[in-house]
Every structure is written in C-alpha cells, then in structure tokens.
Amino acid sequence: MSHSQTAPTDDALLVLFANGDPLAARELTRRLAPRALGVATRVLGDRAEAEDITQEVMMRLWRAAPEWQQGQAKVSTWLYRVVMNLCIDRKRRLKHGSVGIEDVPEPVDPALSAAEKLQEHSRWDALQAALMTLSDRQRQAVVLRHIEELSNPDIARIMDISVEAVESLTARGKRALAKALAGQREELGYG
C-alpha cells in the first residue's frame, strides 16, 4: 500500500481487515506495531515485556475489528490506551518494578561513526534511566506528550484523567527529568 494522500485511514483498514483483506493486516502492523513497541519499551524499560505487549495489543485490535465503530475513536488513541493499561498490569505483576535499561536496545543510526554511535547509545541510556526515575503516571504522560507528541486532550482520554492533570504530570515529569540529567551534560556531549 502506498503512502500517498489517498492512503486509507486506520479505520478503513480495520474494515478491510474484517472483510478478509490480508494487506490491511500488513499495513496496520507496519503503522501501529512500532508505535506500540516504542511506547511500551519507554514506559516499561523492558524490551521483552514490551514485545509481548505489542503482540497482545495487536491481537486485541484484530479481535476488535468486526465491531469497530468508524469515526467514534481514533485507532491510535485506542491502541495507546490499551498499551498503557497492559503496561500498568505488567508493572503490577513485576514485583520489583523496572528492569535494567541495558535490556532496552536503542535504534541507533547505522550511518554514524563509532564515536557518534557510542554517544547516541549513552544518550538513549541516560534518557531511559531518567525516565525510569519518574512515577509510572508521570512517565506515561511524558512519553505520550514529548516522545509520541500527542495532544493533551488525547493523553487525557488515553490515561482517563483531566487535561489539567495531564499538564501537571508532564510539567512535573519534565522538571524531574531535567533534574535527573542535570549532572550529565558533559558526559552526554552537551557540555
């Protein structure tokens, strides 16, 4: 499927999927699964768990396809909401919370030199480590706002809280992130 302006919406692809179109499944997977994987990885700090959640959320999407009400909810908003709920469930089950950030592989640009790759690695690690110091809700809000670039009303719908609560969580979360990273400017190549 091409990425022209006439590319079908996620809603339309779900209808095609429910009608048996195998290409619709492939396109929805290409569009949505990396997003689910990225956000779950950032929120959980555990790549293996994030992959499980990605498969689970996509399975729920396939099952929801025949009953999907077009135009009632954005597929991506629904996806993020399910990912967040699954992440909360996972965190509850993991007694000791997060897993080490060394379990999170970074998508480093292969065109970079060895030194640049090393620095990009250390920046990814530092950001993930700082994210893991936030509370679960702060981390979810910061990831959705500042990495996934969702709007505050969308985040409010996903997290089932008010827009004001989202603003508060993201502001406090970002301050906490800055504080956690403050001493690492030179190490990260920003000195």
Place this chain on the structure above:
Amino acid sequence: MADKDTDFTELDALLDLARQKEPDLPAGLEQSILADAAAVQAELQQHSRADARSVSRPWWAQVLSLFGGAPALGGLGVACAAGVWVGLAPPAFLPDPLQMFEQVQSSSDVDLFDTHDVVAFLVEE
C-alpha cells in the same frame, strides 16, 4: 513543543533524539503479529460463511431446524404414529377407546329436567 526555559535545552535535544526514530519491529514479532491476524481473519470468514448459509436456506429448512432438524422431526413422526396405532388397536390389557367413546355418547341422554312433570304441569294449566 520545546520549552523556552534554557535549563531544558539538553532535555529537549534528548527528547528530539528519542522522537526521531521508531524502534524497528523485530522480524519474528512481525511474523507472530501477522500470523495472529491471519488466524483471526480465518475465524471471521468462517463465521460470515456460516451466517450466509443460514440466511440463504429456504423457509421450510429454517422451520425444520427450529424443531431440531430432520432426525428430531423423524422421532416426532414415529411417536405420533405409535400413538395413533395404540389408539386404534390397543393391547388387550387396555380399555378399548372406541367403546369408551360410545359410553360417553349414551350417557349424554340423561334428562336434566324431568320433562314428564313439566308437560303434565303445562297440561293441567
């Protein structure tokens, strides 16, 4: 998106870095997701075929299925035939229903009013 506060400059650069790249979907995970999708699609197609079959059946076949299908209806027919047979040619130890019917008919001749008395009364008047 970026805050104007200079204290956040490095953080914004880091968040920019995180935004630039979505994680690659591992090939194994992608295959598992697509296999799940194919399984769900096959299930959906099976359901829709079954629905289509039930809609395209003639009315008498749908009524037949209400009674449990041909085997159930066959059983019902045999039970009815057995009932009629027992009614027409009952076993020796059962009373003959035809005789019972005749008895009921003759018992209907009972004179509820004593008509002789009524006629005698009217004649006297």
